[in-house]
Amino acid sequence: MNLSDLDGMRRRLIGLVPAATLDDERALRLHFAAAVWSCLTEPGDAVAGAAIAALGADEALELVLRPPTSADKAWRDGLKRWKPRIGTVDDALAAARRAGATLITPTDPSWPHSLDDLQAHVPHCLWVRGDVSALDARRPTIALVGARAATTYGEHVATDLAAGLVSAGVTVVSGGAYGIDAMAHRASVTAGGMTVAVLAGGVDRLYPAGNAALLGRVIGGAGAVVAEVPCGTTPTKWRFLQRNRLIAALATGTVVVEAGWRSGSLNTAGHAASLGRPLGAVPGPVTSAASAGCHRLLREYDARCVTSAMDARELIGLDGAVPGVGTDTRIDDRTRVLDALSARATRSVVEIARRAGLDPEQSAALVALLELEGRARRVDDGWQLAAGGARV
Template sequence: MSSDLTAWRGRLAGLVPAAVLEDAQAVARHHAAAVWSCLTEPGDGVAGALISEMGAVEALDVAVRDADTGNAAVDAGRRRWRARWATVDDAFDRARRVRASLIVPGSATWPAAVEDLGIHSPHALWTRGDAEALRRDGSALALVGARAATAYGEHVTAELATQLSHRGASIVSGGAYGIDGMAHRACLAAGGVTVAVLAGGVDRAYPAGHADLLGRIAGGPGVVVAEVPCGTAPTKWRFLQRNRLIAALSRATVVVEAGWRSGSLNTAGHAAALGRPLGAVPGPVTSAASAGCHRLLREYDARCITSADDAAELYGGTETSGSMSPDRTDDRTRVLDALSIRSPRTPEDVALRAGFAPEEARGLLAVLELEARARRGPDGWRRSASPG
């Protein structure tokens, strides 16, 4: 047993708090949970039931022993799980290389909300960034939607993410292009906390074009999280399973823009199955990009979301209009000063003049537009002549 503990400590070194490595039982528990995340696909109910019955450590002993158990489902599972045993060391090594952290059930930063998934809950979570962000489930709101977002969808997303961040909500999304990316960027620009839930390992930026965005989330007061270990590629199945985790980590889910067959409807389905409040933003009746939202409103009793107030009601958020901090006001002033009344300017030009990253400038421009202090045209942004 002592030799096992030494090996397990070696695997966990750098991935868990030092205090964990000093407690033999904690070492065994963290190691077993991490190994289970390597051996199984997300949502493996057979593994979940076995762990629920026996605990992660004893269940892992059953998984790796030679003799069959006599339980057909467990024995079939053992064949699946043992085939992945050779990947375990590589997963731990990759996690160390990107300075990821491991949290397991019972850890101080473990989000208890995911336990609502029952036997399909994750065995462990791999994170980059501030894992404390996962504990803000009481004010966590998922903003999700189509990758092929329209200007309307991105505008509404920026509005919701910005205003809700100022109210203290954390924004949960999937790190994808379109609505997800805008939700994360606007939250960061507003100085808020955002959680990006990935379908692959946290060492793999997906999509690759969001490597910088995911890096900013991990480097700020937010977190990038996955239930699959480092080195795992995102697949269609893992995206669908990832969606259940987005729903579980959030107090409520809002679908901002989605086509009739959008994957965002899968997230909405998980939210409904968990009994979490569900909202949808209406769009033009002529827009195929909003057909999925209209379907949620018509067939699934989703709440109609037209403002941050509507969204805050879903998770019990309070009205805090006008409570924006002075530093954010100064940021808006800097962007406003970079605008001209006569000459349209691109967000990139505004960002350069104001000293912000382009995505930060876009989030602040969206706020100024809501305040009628800036207006967007086909050629770019202008300062409004007479703010209303």
């Protein structure tokens, strides 16, 4: 491997970066070096991060390829960790190309600079599948996280929050896992909004497998799936914990929807608090162990109580929809659902969907949003038009 071999670097990055990057020698070196660093290090490697911050990704990598005769112990230990992985770089880049991934680095206009708050622990690059613009820092972003073993209550709240947020132009970030994460992504997709799933493994391995179809829908047009580790990387407990810092850093604020006393979601909350990001938690039944972690955040960490999408928007300083971004874009569909509701008869989601001419999943998300607006109400196993929720 040689950073003076421009043709070799260009050949390896074809299909992963814009053509303009391939034609710019400095940009080419920086992108290739960032990709290599993502292969050599584990997430959050502070020794590598400090060297890159001081020298740049390419010059720091030169010190790995041609190490100085003398170096401090931390650097020598780093070399022992990194050098055995140099042989994995070509396979990782080839896997990324097969997966249709895009490589973005801190020098790219599309880089989400909120990650820079991680300082020495900032990722060297991001591997992205889907719409890179989902990472646009100009869009307000809220992380919705919670238990994998979610209750029906938690899933319902996550659905309502996500649908209400994306309809107001807020991007929903989560971790792609079962439970609360999956419901947040699914509701965002169904409501026609933008969502970002941050994985602990490579973006070529949609994990967990049971959510592969959902993550495929995100990639297909509803947002992006991202990771800091290269393609081919297996998710491990350590990488999940490190992944959580990215979720917290990407988001303007974090809301924990449901979490047990020792839930991994509290790790994400801890990262959000350490970064000075607003933190919210959804209260649950006091008898529910699945909400004990949320109650702990409310009691011990000054988390704000969040019970609606409006509360979540207020958490990050938004009083209404984002001007010019997703503002009331689904008003026609909401009107169709309102037309399908009755003030007297209780109708199921399937019946509402049939009357509105929409699919049941879409109708479920929209009627939940109308409930948040006070225009629909749940009655037993169905829905009615709420008092004052008349069609306009």
